[in-house]
Amino acid sequence: MDNSDLFTCIDHVAYACPDADEAVAYYQETFGWHELHRESNDEQGVLEVMVAPAGELTEHMTQIQILAPLRPDSTVGKWLENNRPGLHHMAWRTDDIDTVSATLRSRGVRLLYDEPKHGTHNSRINFIHPKSGKGVLIEIVEPAKH
Numbered sequence: 001m002d003n004s005d006l007f008t009c010i011d012h013v014a015y016a017c018p019d020a021d022e023a024v025a026y027y028q029e030t031f032g033w034h035e036l037h038r039e040s041n042d043e044q045g046v047l048e049v050m051v052a053p054a055g056e057l058t059e060h061m062t063q064i065q066i067l068a069p070l071r072p073d074s075t076v077g078k079w080l081e082n083n084r085p086g087l088h089h090m091a092w093r094t095d096d097i098d099t100v101s102a103t104l105r106s107r108g109v110r111l112l113y114d115e116p117k118h119g120t121h122n123s124r125i126n127f128i129h130p131k132s133g134k135g136v137l138i139e140i141v142e143p144a145k146h
């Protein structure tokens with residue numbers, strides 16, 4: 001078993017909270033981190049803000065994704081009803097989400113979606129269910145090829 005055809009790095013770690021602006025200001029003012037990107041993803045029901053320790057990304061730099069729910073019945077909204085603000089998921093980067101999905105399914109891993117959905121910055125995303133991820137929600141992300 002090896003990883004050479006699967007994941008290249010930890011793309012981001014997601015922090016879920018009710019107020020993204022307050023959390024971003026904390027990262028900026030306390031740690032000097034930089035906001036690199038923000039967008040609302042209506043399908044996922046989240047506002048997401050990507051912050052990083054540098055103003056420009058290097059190839060394998062891991063970002064923090066600050067997530068706030070756009071509506072109470074979104075996955076993050078429901079999660080915040082049962083949990084304090086905190087770590088929500090981590091995301092592993094791949095160059096080819098279709099191949100990775102097929103490989104993981106063949107190994108018995110439960111993915112949430114039949115086909116990848118739209119993620120941050122036009123990426124393609126899927127998730128490993130926490131029951132299949134040792135209690136951790138794991139996102140699989142294929143960044144857009146610019």
Ligand SMILES: C[C@@H](C(=O)O)C(=O)SCCNC(=O)CCNC(=O)[C@H](O)C(C)(C)COP(=O)(O)OP(=O)(O)OC[C@H]1O[C@@H](n2cnc3c(N)ncnc32)[C@H](O)[C@@H]1OP(=O)(O)O
Binds near residue numbers: 046067089119123129
């Ligand atoms: C924009 C995009 C991007 O990066 O580009 C994003 O990140 S969007 C980020 C927001 N979107 C998502 O998270 C989409 C994927 N997530 C989901 O669809 C959902 O959160 C599920 C993972 C299916 C869980 O939903 P729900 O709690 O309704 O399902 P469920 O009742 O079946 O719960 C199943 C079990 O999973 C646990 N569980 C729920 N959320 C969890 C989490 N974040 N981390 C770890 N465990 C978690 C519950 O406690 C429960 O455990 P017990 O049974 O032991 O009590």
